[in-house]
Amino acid sequence: MNFGLPAEPELGTTVLGPDDIQRALTRIAHEIVERAKGAADVVLLGVPTRGVPLAQRLAQRLAAIDAGFDPAAALGELDVTMYRDDLHRNPTRTIGVTRLPASGIDGRVVVLVDDVLFSGRTIRAALDAISDLGRPRAVRLACLVDRGHRELPIRPDFVGKNLPTSAAEHVQVRLAEIDGEDAVVISGRGGVDAGEER
Amino acid sequence: MRHLLSAADLSREDAIRLLDTAAQMAATQSREIKKLPTLRGRTVVNLFFEDSTRTRISFETAAKRLSADVINFSAKGSSVSKGESLKDTALTLHSMGADAVVVRHWASGAPYQLAHSGWLGTVDSPVAVLNAGDGTHQHPTQALLDAFTIRRHLVGRAGGAGRDGVGKDLTGLKVAIVGDVLHSRVARSNVNLLHTLGAEVTLVAPPTLLPVGVESWTCATSYDLDATLTGWCPDAVMMLRVQRERMSGGSGAFLPSPQEYSRRYGLDKRRLGALPDHAIVMHPGPMNRGLEISAQAADSDRSVIVEQVANGVAVRMAALYLLLAGGSSAEGTSL
Structure with missing residues (x-):
């Protein structure tokens, strides 16, 4: 990864800049607290790769809103590789880390955090993974970008930006922690780039 | 593959x-x-x-x-x-x-x-x-589980790499494999895999239980367990089972007697004490307690035999x- 280096020139349109992403996350954090009537029961689970830093950023904001919220005790990551329905159609995927807060997720309000919501299949896998890990009081979904084209009856509770796209386009979320900059980029409008299958 | x-x-x-x-x-x-x-x-x-x-x-x-x-x-x-x-x-x-x-x-x-x-x-x-x-x-999966156990204990915890040593190999670690190397597929797989992962291996066995051509393997050999334990200071000691069922002429064909084997090549309390503090004791199982490994060694807190399973x-x-x-x-x- 080009950590700290300037990002390589991207052929595409930047639809969200660093400030837009910060504002969207701040708004989502407030919506989470409002919906859960406080942040006490909230557990944030980031879906690798880019859901993990997004969940960390949301946790910092929740702590700023509600002083009783402990980011260390309410933050985790959830790898869904072994629950995917497309394993057999792709080359073998590397399994990521699943890490839950020490207190577990039973009875809590779990907020799944992902970067782009597309077909909904990743979230379907995440829901199955959660049911094997415990029984939360509720599961909610936060995503930075909802690009449509759902293939399953799944909808987000908290959205950074709704981004109408064609299925041939490629939506890329770039985050400072991983890519060295904050941006949401759409590319492949001509249908050259098939886009990441999600 | x-x-x-x-x-x-x-x-x-x-x-x-x-x-x-x-x-x-x-x-x-x-x-x-x-x-x-x-x-x-x-x-x-x-x-x-x-x-x-x-x-x-x-x-x-x-x-x-x-x-x-x-x-x-x-x-x-x-x-x-x-x-x-x-x-x-x-x-x-x-x-x-x-x-x-x-x-x-x-x-x-x-x-x-x-x-x-x-x-x-x-x-x-x-x-x-x-x-x-x-x-x-x-027996490749046995070698993999041995390497996994070694990495977890000696790279992950003691080495301070954290997270069970994920992403790391075994560079610099020393592993002694002791016993019936001749009949052991576990030893062969471990010599291959541990060498690939950067560890050093010494096979310790009586001359009759080392195969012909062992000098071409990617490991050292020794006939003297005490000298290897004190002189070479291995990080892990892997005891092999004496495979009596494979010794066609009865144990007498390869060993003078089980007692003599146990005295020269068994891991007993005294040899356990000669190991470095961080060293772990392994055995692929099933164990012949009292032959290649004593009960004190098998049940000590150095032993990771149950964890291997x-x-x-x-x-x-x-x-x-x-x-x-x-x-x-x-x-x-x-x-």
């Missing part, structure tokens, strides 16, 4: 990928619900031509934890005892729709033959063959995942 036949076939990257996957599998095995849906609908056949309890149970557990269907086929009381050939057994399994065959055979090379003969699978629906021990040749399930889950989960047409099964 579509099969797991020999530890010598694994590159450093393959081996680390397997161990890292095993670390994630091990993490799932501490949960309340241990079963994962990953291999739902796939069929794994355990084809055992030789007695085995722990390896078969370990493979069976691993496959079931990944939701695969498991069929156990042992030679005793089956068509094999009526004289069926390996080829006909393979054709039968193929027509039953097996996706993977875990094979243990008394003949070295039987898994290779199964994998490369064309008896199993077609180009469109290949069948993965996993070697669960063949003759005195290879648990790690075996995680490593076999990783092998099954990497060989079976990916698409059959996708040319990416990079194990």
Whole structure:
């Protein structure tokens, strides 16, 4: 990864800049607290790769809103590789880390955090993974970008930006922690780039 | 690579990928619900031509934890005892729709033959063959679980790398493998894999229990256990079982007496005390207590023998995942 280096020139349109992403996350954090009537029961689970830093950023904001919220005790990551329905159609995927807060997720309000919501299949896998890990009081979904084209009856509770796209386009979320900059980029409008299958 | 036949076939990257996957599998095995849906609908056949309890149970557990269907086929009381050939057994399994065959055979090379003969699978629906021990040749999943256990203890915890040493190899570690090397496929696989991962290996055995040609292996040899323990200071000591059933002339053909073997090559309380403080004691099992390992050594807190069994399930889950989960047409099964 080009950590700290300037990002390589991207052929595409930047639809969200660093400030837009910060504002969207701040708004989502407030919506989470409002919906859960406080942040006490909230557990944030980031879906690798880019859901993990997004969940960390949301946790910092929740702590700023509600002083009783402990980011260390309410933050985790959830790898869904072994629950995917497309394993057999792709080359073998590397399994990521699943890490839950020490207190577990039973009875809590779990907020799944992902970067782009597309077909909904990743979230379907995440829901199955959660049911094997415990029984939360509720599961909610936060995503930075909802690009449509759902293939399953799944909808987000908290959205950074709704981004109408064609299925041939490629939506890329770039985050400072991983890519060295904050941006949401759409590319492949001509249908050259098939886009990441999600 | 579509099969797991020999530890010598694994590159450093393959081996680390397997161990890292095993670390994630091990993490799932501490949960309340241990079963994962990953291999739902796939069929794994355990084809055992030789007695085995722990390896078969370990493979069976691993496959079931990944939701695969498991069929156990042992030679005793089956068509094999009526004289069926390996080829006909393979054709039968193929027509039953097996996706993977875990094979243990008394003949070295039987898994290779199964994998490369064309008896199993077609180009469109290949069948993965996993070697669960063949003759005195290879036992790759045992070597992988040993490497996993060593990495977890000596790279992850003591080495301060954290997270069970994920992503790391075994560079700089010293492993002594003691005992019946001649008949041991575990020793052969471990010499291959530990060398690939950057560890140094010394084989310690009486001259009669070292194979001809051992000087060409990627390891050192010694006839003197005490000198190796005190002079070389190994980080891990792996005791091998004295395989009396393979010593055709009775133990007398290779050893003057079990007592003499135990005195010169057994890991007793005194030798345990001579080990460095961080060193771990391993044994692939089943143990002959009082012969190659004393009860004090087997039950001491240095001993990771029980943990090796648990790690075996995680490593076999990783092998099954990497060989079976990916698409059959996708040319990416990079194990």
